[in-house]
Amino acid sequence: MTENHTKQPAVPPKIWAVGGGKGGVGKSVLSTIFALWLVRMGKRTIIVDVDLGGANIHTLLGIKNPPRTINDFITKKYPSLEDICISTGVENLRLLSGASEILSLANLQFAQKVKIIQGLRQLDAEFVILDLGAGTSYNVLDFFLIADRQIVMLTPQPISIQNSYAFVRNAVYRKLSRITSQKPGLLAIIKSAMDPKNELNVRTINELFRVIRRDGGPDTADFLKKELATIQPALVTNMARSHKDKNAGHIIQLVSEKYLMIKPKDLGGVIYDNHLNSLVSGMTPLTQMDPSSEAFAGMHDITIRLI
Numbered sequence: 028m029t030e031n032h033t034k035q036p037a038v039p040p041k042i043w044a045v046g047g048g049k050g051g052v053g054k055s056v057l058s059t060i061f062a063l064w065l066v067r068m069g070k071r072t073i074i075v076d077v078d079l080g081g082a083n084i085h086t087l088l089g090i091k092n093p094p095r096t097i098n099d100f101i102t103k104k105y106p107s108l109e110d111i112c113i114s115t116g117v118e119n120l121r122l123l124s125g126a127s128e129i130l131s132l133a134n135l136q137f138a139q140k141v142k143i144i145q146g147l148r149q150l151d152a153e154f155v156i157l158d159l160g161a162g163t164s165y166n167v168l169d170f171f172l173i174a175d176r177q178i179v180m181l182t183p184q185p186i187s188i189q190n191s192y193a194f195v196r197n198a199v200y201r202k203l204s205r206i207t208s209q210k211p212g213l214l215a216i217i218k219s220a221m222d223p224k225n226e227l228n229v230r231t232i233n234e235l236f237r238v239i240r241r242d243g244g245p246d247t248a249d250f251l252k253k254e255l256a257t258i259q260p261a262l263v264t265n266m267a268r269s270h271k272d273k274n275a276g277h278i279i280q281l282v283s284e285k286y287l288m289i290k291p292k293d294l295g296g297v298i299y300d301n302h303l304n305s306l307v308s309g310m311t312p313l314t315q316m317d318p319s320s321e322a323f324a325g326m327h328d329i330t331i332r333l334i
């Protein structure tokens with residue numbers, strides 16, 4: 028093992044996590060485009076396929092069988108995540124592949140998750156992009172919550188808006204539950220408030236905080252409020268077919284302000300792009316995407332805003 032393995036980089040990488048309710052909204056494709064834009068801007072980037080059960084970033088980058096995957100780290104075949112990164116053929120872009128049939132993020136153990144999160148912070152890169160895959164399991168939410176940029180993807184369909192709002196809501200409750208895990212009384216209140224038909228009659232985070240203030244004291248309430256403010260989802264609406272579609276994120280923004288006491292940023296939309304879809308359908312690497320195509324070009328401003 029070289030010294031490099033345990034050494035903390037001088038400046039830890041900025042971690043961007045791309046999550047959202049369901050599969051098929053474009054998380055993997057847009058994660059890849061974020062990475063491609065970052066390297067075009069000269070940033071050393073690693074894209075991480077955290078979708079351990081359904082990894083597909085390698086395919087989007089034209090890599091058939093990744094020689095090493097996160098599974099090799101979990102099974103201790105390699106001592107650090109740095110050893111598992113593979114080159115992608117694109118200068119400044121490496122891939123940490125999640126390809127694995129044996130493992131899914133949902134059943135990753137706590138200690139393994141902690142090890143991976145520590146490893147991510149030690150990666151030698153300026154930016155680390157996490158494609159979280161679908162779902163709202165605790166592990167997905169925990170990777171989302173540790174990120175410096177918490178990106179939530181949705182499409183303009185009402186079901187997708189609902190799913191993505193549910194994702195944000197679950198992230199809020201996950202965060203509050205993690206912080207209060209050592210205080211059984213408070214934790215019970217938070218867990219019960221998660222159920223929309225709870226007996227405490229709590230409908231919004233505001234109301235939850237009234238109960239926390241009453242039962243846990245003002246200091247606890249203020250502390251939790253500060254922690255809550257660290258959740259700053261950035262909403263991206265994909266596959267927009269009209270200008271109006273691009274505003275879907277605005278709905279989540281309004282509802283989150285009203286019910287969750289957080290203010291997501293609406294980063295706008297990415298257009299439905301036939302060129303992009305035909306590349307993916309034909310298994311052509313996204314590195315061959317026409318940079319002037321609507322989806323690719325449209326991601327430029329979103330990437331800049333996230334930086």
Ligand SMILES: Nc1ncnc2c1ncn2[C@@H]1O[C@H](COP(=O)(O)OP(=O)(O)O)[C@@H](O)[C@H]1O
Pocket residue numbers: 049050051052053054055056057160265266267297298299300301303304305307308322
């Ligand atoms: N902006 C877009 N325009 C056209 N097709 C898109 C766009 N974004 C994603 N797709 C298509 O949607 C499908 C699902 O994308 P993917 O990134 O795999 O979703 P997820 O990772 O959320 O499951 C792919 O076939 C992809 O080509």
Ligand SMILES: [Mg+2]
Pocket residue numbers: 054055056078083158160161
């Ligand atoms: Mg995916």
